[in-house]
Amino acid sequence: MGERGEEWEAVMLRKAEEEESKAVKKVKLVTSDGVTMEVEISTVKEMETIQAFMNATDTDNSIIFPLPKVSSHILSRIMELMSGEYDQELVKRLSHEELKEICMVANYLNMKTLLHLTASAIANLIQNKSVEFVRHFFNIINDFTPEEEVQLRKTHEWAFEGVDED
Amino acid sequence: MQLRLRSLEFDRTLTIKVPNSCSLQQLIDTLSHTIASSPTLGSAEVKTVEMVDRSDEAMVVSTNSEPFFVRRLLKEALVDDLYDFKRLVFMVHQVVLDHGFVRIDKDSGRAVSCFHSFDDFPSPFSSMLSLRYTLPEILVDGGSHSVNLKFQTLGHFVNVCGGLSDDTGSRLHYVCLDKRKYVRLLEFILANGESKGYGKEVFEMVKMVKDRVALPLLMDVCEKGGLDLPPCFMKLPMELKGLILERVPGVDLAKVACTCSELRFLCSGNEMWKKKYWEKFGKKYWEKFGKKYLEKNGGESKEGVFKDLFALSWQTNTKKTKCLQRIVLLSDMLTTELKTRQLLDK
Numbered sequence: 001m002g003e004r005g006e007e008w009e010a011v012m013l014r015k016a017e018e019e020e021s022k023a024v025k026k027v028k029l030v031t032s033d034g035v036t037m038e039v040e041i042s043t044v045k046e047m048e049t050i051q052a053f054m055n056a057t058d059t060d061n062s063i064i065f066p067l068p069k070v071s072s073h074i075l076s077r078i079m080e081l082m083s084g085e086y087d088q089e090l091v092k093r094l095s096h097e098e099l100k101e102i103c104m105v106a107n108y109l110n111m112k113t114l115l116h117l118t119a120s121a122i123a124n125l126i127q128n129k130s131v132e133f134v135r136h137f138f139n140i141i142n143d144f145t146p147e148e149e150v151q152l153r154k155t156h157e158w159a160f161e162g163v164d165e166d
Numbered sequence: 167m168q169l170r171l172r173s174l175e176f177d178r179t180l181t182i183k184v185p186n187s188c189s190l191q192q193l194i195d196t197l198s199h200t201i202a203s204s205p206t207l208g209s210a211e212v213k214t215v216e217m218v219d220r221s222d223e224a225m226v227v228s229t230n231s232e233p234f235f236v237r238r239l240l241k242e243a244l245v246d247d248l249y250d251f252k253r254l255v256f257m258v259h260q261v262v263l264d265h266g267f268v269r270i271d272k273d274s275g276r277a278v279s280c281f282h283s284f285d286d287f288p289s290p291f292s293s294m295l296s297l298r299y300t301l302p303e304i305l306v307d308g309g310s311h312s313v314n315l316k317f318q319t320l321g322h323f324v325n326v327c328g329g330l331s332d333d334t335g336s337r338l339h340y341v342c343l344d345k346r347k348y349v350r351l352l353e354f355i356l357a358n359g360e361s362k363g364y365g366k367e368v369f370e371m372v373k374m375v376k377d378r379v380a381l382p383l384l385m386d387v388c389e390k391g392g393l394d395l396p397p398c399f400m401k402l403p404m405e406l407k408g409l410i411l412e413r414v415p416g417v418d419l420a421k422v423a424c425t426c427s428e429l430r431f432l433c434s435g436n437e438m439w440k441k442k443y444w445e446k447f448g449k450k451y452w453e454k455f456g457k458k459y460l461e462k463n464g465g466e467s468k469e470g471v472f473k474d475l476f477a478l479s480w481q482t483n484t485k486k487t488k489c490l491q492r493i494v495l496l497s498d499m500l501t502t503e504l505k506t507r508q509l510l511d512k
Contacts, residue, residue, distance in 0.1 A: 093370065093373065094373075095373045095376045095377055095381075096377050096381070097376070097381065100399065100402060103402065103406060103410075104402065104403070104406065107403070107405075107406055115409070119406070119409045119410045119412075119413055120413050122399070122410045122413075123410050123411070123412075123413035123414045124413075126410075126414050126418055126422060127414065127415060127418050128418065129418070129421070130421070131421050131422075131424045131425055134421065134422055134425050135425045135426070136337070136382070137399075138399030138400060138425075139385050139399070139400060140399070140400055140425045140426050140429065141400075141426060142425065142426055143426050143427050144426065144427065149424065152423070152424045152430070153424055156420040156421065156423065156424055156477075158417075158420070158477050158480050158481045158484075159417045159418075159420035159421050159477075159480075160421070161484065
């Protein structure tokens with residue numbers, strides 16, 4: 001009888017544990033401007049940096065993860081993109097600043113899909129543009145001497161046909 | 167002009183007479199005075215307002231209490247051309263403030279604190295307006311660099327043009343906004359909240375103002391005032407820049423290499439160009455032409471060899487296409503010539 005009781009207890013314990021893990025776990029993300037965002041654990045799966053941290057520590061239901069490099073504005077944009085399954089249309093609507101910020105955050109959190117998406121979006125901005133446009137657009141300071149630049153343009157002459165109007 | 171205010175709760179109507187040509191301030195004063203002194207309407211929420219004019223009528227449904235209602239009335243009922251202009255100017259102004267600018271007085275160069283709401287606009291309000299902005303950091307340092315933003319309404323469009331105010335030779339940044347497209351949407355969103363799905367167009371407009379005017383101006387003024395540049399492509403970590411450049415086609419990569427020395431370096435890797443070559447020309451080309459070229463020119467490990475190969479292949483490719491085009495053109499000419507001759511012979 002005593003043995004059976006113990007067995008019973010063990011079964012119940014396992015059941016309780018299973019149920020606990022079935023309940024949707026939430027992760028709290030704290031942004032640089034002090035906003036706390038509660039997201040489901042499935043959302044965080046793509047954020048490999050956080051995932052690695054959670055694997056290393058024993059996770060309980062209320063995990064808080066500070067993101068000192070991410071503003072709440074950018075995080076909400078990222079959530080939008082994730083819930084929209086990385087729709088190209090959504091990416092097109094981002095301003096250049098947002099695009100750059102999101103790219104950095106994707107790199108920091110090691111979100112592969114998002115990183116590739118934003119990198120491609122920025123690469124698309126460069127396509128078919130003149131040197132002057134790229135310089136101005138990305139605020140690149142020309143540090144070549146005039147002679148150097150003439151030389152460079154000469155060697156790259158082949159690439160200068162059919163450039164879009166700025 | 168007669169205005170009729172109706173309270174649905176009390177089922178009472180109040181008629182207010184306003185001179186046909188009255189200023190905004192006068193209208194606000196008259197309305198708030200009348201509402202406050204009316205025993206029923208003063209305490210109740212005004213639900214419906216009808217504006218009765220000789221020519222056109224406007225209907226406004228309001229569910230808020232009166233001070234807000236008065237503002238709303240002005241926003242929605244008085245939709246004359248200048249107000250559309252004003253609304254867009256205010257939008258742009260907000261975007262510029264969002265980028266950390268402060269508005270300053272043209273003559274004194276001091277910060278102007280007012281003008282944070284739609285009703286603070288300078289009067290008289292004409293079809294041209296010029297506002298001056300600077301950054302707080304520049305003001306603190308006692309610097310005088312600032313940017314000028316000019317607004318002009320022409321027909322359905324509002325032109326916004328900005329540039330450094332103390333450097334007439336500097337680059338100007340333009341954006342043109344369509345009043346028909348954006349003002350109604352803005353009004354609609356103000357009245358119904360953003361959830362109705364009309365946010366997209368307005369968002370696009372804000373993005374346009376941001377990317378074409380506000381951000382370039384910020385860059386210009388930072389450069390002029392010797393401040394740290396705003397976040398931009400160059401501030402990205404090296405590896406991210408590399409990741410982005412990997413996705414740029416070879417021909418554009420060559421152009422990027424001409425922008426500055428850092429990017430020239432990032433765009434010169436052999437591995438990078440090898441990839442670009444394979445992407446663009448593929449195996450067939452490689453077997454036929456690339457392999458031999460590499461053997462002749464020092465093998466795969468030689469610095470820059472893949473870039474040269476890419477350039478050469480690109481050039482021959484474009485030459486080929488041009489030749490083909492010429493051949494097609496010539497054959498076309500020949501066939502028509504032949505046809506005419508045949509016709510003549512007959």
